[in-house]
Amino acid sequence: MVSNKFSTEELDYWEDWKTRRDPEAGDYLVERYLPLVDYVIQRFMINLPKSVEKDDIRSLAYEGLLDAFDKFDIERDLKFETYATWRIKGSIIDGLRRSDWLPRSVRDKVKKVEEAYAILEQQHSQSVTDEEVSRYLGITKAELNKTVSDAALSTMISIDETNYDGQEQTGKHSILRADAALSPERHVFNQLIKESLSQAIARLPEKEKLVVSLCYFEELKLTEIAEVLSVSVSRVSQLHSKAMLRLHAATVAIHENY
Template identity: 75%
Template sequence: MSSKASKEELVSWEGWQQHRDPDAGNDLVERYLPLVDYVIQRFMINLPKTVDKDDVRSLAYEGLLDAFDKFDIERGLKFETYASWRIKGAIIDGLRHSDWLPRSVRDKVKKIEQAYALLEQQNNQSVTDAEVSMYLGITVKELNKTVSEAALSAMISIDEAVNDDSESTGKHQLIQSGKEGSPEHHLSEQLIKEALMRAIERLPEKERIVIALSYYEELKLTEIAEVLGVSVSRISQLHSKAILRLQAAVLSVNEAY
């Protein structure tokens, strides 16, 4: 919970969490619906047109309600951050269960991810679309088509929700393990962080800019498109390629470790 929460908001939280007061619940929903809209906008830009926005909104709303139920107001955490991850997790789980992405595309994405991991590990630098395409025996056009079709798949692979009650739900924030707290766990976590830092540093310039604007400046892809003066589909493609490269870096660490 933000330290700037108003008295009225705190009263609503108390009414909802302690008494399940419908009026308090409605007040909280109204306060945080803009957060739901924000998360949906970031997801919809990456989704194929076949995915119904109303279905995504329903999943997002379920995530918000889940956050209301599981958020511990006494811990002094920022609800917006916690709820964002719950909303994202609900959308991702719902899309995964609906199997919106054909298996053939999933297989192609996995091969592309593995190609990035192998080639960038061998060269110790970012590889071009042409190099990846040549390695896979496909054209650059086919590579870009697959990346565009599987834009959210790339996001899911690195941003996958962890189904527990912790305040962190992204696996780039938390590495869940039975060995948590052990030297092995800390070593693995540190290696992954270092690999991601190196991978971000060697991203092609445009991909690095997109990642910085998206995750550090928290701009929507439509806003990034305006900043860079290119189409939203091009930004989505650059974002997806960058995420595939970063996931490949994590994959390399996991295989080595």
């Protein structure tokens, strides 16, 4: 039995699409859910280096949306928006991996910076400054900021690493399965991740914490956040990158133990 998550009209289009791939139904669904593509792209563009074309990301995102239409089970008690968002993200991430957008030399620098955040913030039980991280790594503050900028998407991909199998997301952070269906071990793991991230967010420097809040809770665009903080868009991007790197570092130990 199909749940009441769709209106009667929309359900009719879904059934026409699923049973006979009706073109009119397909056009309706694309128009109905295309804003999801823009939403996900906006979240990715805050992390992308300037060398990555937005049109390429849009193409990958659109492929993810179409894939979601094909594989979504309308009888499942799951909102399509949730499922499609992760399909779109997965399509973009897979496309970026295939393009090998980040050289290995940069990946190595990113890993060292991430390890520095993890070690120093564990030692001090608080966020560390750029000067402390630079001193620990033996690099200049400018070199650190450059690596942090390069690290942004790499960190996000690592956090959101997924392996899609049918309609199940079997990566480290599956959100598509109900908690009741999770094994006890997976439930404990998810709780540890949530607690670790909550503590890490609380320790963030105020500006980084504000950027995270405006981006992910208030859902403001990059330009809007820059206006609120009265700083440049590039400065917002840098603050976001540092916050993501700190948050990822906070979960490293948990991942290594599972």
